[in-house]
Amino acid sequence: MSARTLRAWSWLHKWSSLASTVFLLVLCVTGLPLVFHHEIGRWLGTQVIAPTLPAGTPRVTLDRVMAAAKARFPAKVGMYVSQEPGDDTIWYVTMGDAPSSTTDLKQVAVDARTGAALAEPALDRGLMFVLREIHVDLFAGAWGKLFLGFMGLLMLVAIVSGVVLYAPFMRKRRFGDVRRDRSPRVKWLDLHNLLGIVSLTWAIVVGATGVVNTWADLVIGHWRDHQMATLLAHYRGQPPVTFPGSLETAVANARAREPDMTIAFIAFPGTSFSSAHHYGVFLRGRTALTGRLVHPVLVDAATGEVTTSAAPPWTLTALLLSQPLHFGDFGGLPLQWLWAALDVITIVVLGSGLYLWLGRRGPVRQVLAADLRRAGR
Amino acid sequence: MKASWSLWGWPLVIAVVSALGLVGGLVGDGGWDWLGWIGLGVPCGAAAWFGLRRGRARDAR
Numbered sequence A: 001m002s003a004r005t006l007r008a009w010s011w012l013h014k015w016s017s018l019a020s021t022v023f024l025l026v027l028c029v030t031g032l033p034l035v036f037h038h039e040i041g042r043w044l045g046t047q048v049i050a051p052t053l054p055a056g057t058p059r060v061t062l063d064r065v066m067a068a069a070k071a072r073f074p075a076k077v078g079m080y081v082s083q084e085p086g087d088d089t090i091w092y093v094t095m096g097d098a099p100s101s102t103t104d105l106k107q108v109a110v111d112a113r114t115g116a117a118l119a120e121p122a123l124d125r126g127l128m129f130v131l132r133e134i135h136v137d138l139f140a141g142a143w144g145k146l147f148l149g150f151m152g153l154l155m156l157v158a159i160v161s162g163v164v165l166y167a168p169f170m171r172k173r174r175f176g177d178v179r180r181d182r183s184p185r186v187k188w189l190d191l192h193n194l195l196g197i198v199s200l201t202w203a204i205v206v207g208a209t210g211v212v213n214t215w216a217d218l219v220i221g222h223w224r225d226h227q228m229a230t231l232l233a234h235y236r237g238q239p240p241v242t243f244p245g246s247l248e249t250a251v252a253n254a255r256a257r258e259p260d261m262t263i264a265f266i267a268f269p270g271t272s273f274s275s276a277h278h279y280g281v282f283l284r285g286r287t288a289l290t291g292r293l294v295h296p297v298l299v300d301a302a303t304g305e306v307t308t309s310a311a312p313p314w315t316l317t318a319l320l321l322s323q324p325l326h327f328g329d330f331g332g333l334p335l336q337w338l339w340a341a342l343d344v345i346t347i348v349v350l351g352s353g354l355y356l357w358l359g360r361r362g363p364v365r366q367v368l369a370a371d372l373r374r375a376g377r
Numbered sequence B: 001m002k003a004s005w006s007l008w009g010w011p012l013v014i015a016v017v018s019a020l021g022l023v024g025g026l027v028g029d030g031g032w033d034w035l036g037w038i039g040l041g042v043p044c045g046a047a048a049w050f051g052l053r054r055g056r057a058r059d060a061r
Helices: A003-035 A037-044 A062-072 A127-137 A141-170 A184-198 A200-214 A216-231 A247-257 A314-327 A332-358 A364-376 B002-027 B031-052
Strands: A077-082 A090-096 A106-111 A117-119 A262-267 A278-284 A295-300 A306-309
Touching (some): A003 A037, A003 A141, A062 A247, A141 A184, A141 A364, A184 B002, A200 A216, A200 A314, A200 B002, A216 A295, A216 A314, A247 A295, A332 B031, B002 B031
Antiparallel strands (some): A090 A106, A262 A278, A278 A295, A295 A306
């Protein structure tokens, strides 16, 4: 590598890192507890737990579930009904002032076997809510999300340029060698290189999937306004459904169409995941992989008949597959702990990078120069 | 070539093992989960071993 190219890569690494480090630190610190959001929810007592009933207890209809939720919030309308993967004992009903509401949403957890309202999980308060909002969009809505996505792209630039710079610093040295007998800055330079290179794959994957996640609203909007709009062309011009028919009938018909799948969530007419005339019934498969994917079945909300059952576009599939790779929730608690460890490693890489930059005029400079001279030879 | 293996060999192994762990853990449960744990355990283990050990650095300077 010529001195000139080396300078160019150093410049890229320095500025891509400097521009993003503070935000990436915020993401790492808020992301750490989010890795354990289920466990923390259980510990804080905010996670709803259904009473134990004999297995095979019959389920009540979804219309009764909706009635129970509606009794809690008579002024609100249904937006979404969902179940957690692997737990069909609770329905989570999300309600708003209108199907398209984005603020002041309420949720009611309803027992799927008794139809009793179990709890009202808080959607817009609590520690985990604050951490999640900071992590997702810095409380700055769609633009905050896209801004963090851009910071993620800078992180990827910093990672690639960092790998290029790994070579001149580590040439002719043994892997994992940390010069602890020199100044602290030299030690931290070596640790920065070591921790950066071992966490490389994970950091790229979590960074890239995080960036993809910031485009979720755009992907869903595109699906709704293009593919779905084409499928539902003959509904164009009809007035929106104001009093949707039986949810139970709609869901039963959707399930009959795709008998091998289970329910992920149901979107009411007028929400982002449906049309003005349809229930969007989103089904998922039963294996580890297909359980991550959703298959939308659109059911006419007035008649309860299935209008279309079509595989989602690959963009939505890619988005859904990228989510577990960002959340680290696909391999049980051991994987969550490894996710947390790699998150901490990334915090150390970010912190040591900042520390090295702050001390760039100090003695570390001569060491860097010597390392680079040796590499140039 | 030799220099480049000594430089990139271990980073490459760790990168590939991590990638296998991520993909493997995602496609299935049970045995696949173990692949995920081992795959990501390797980078964490390497970070801990080389990052936390004391001494023995003098010879490699």
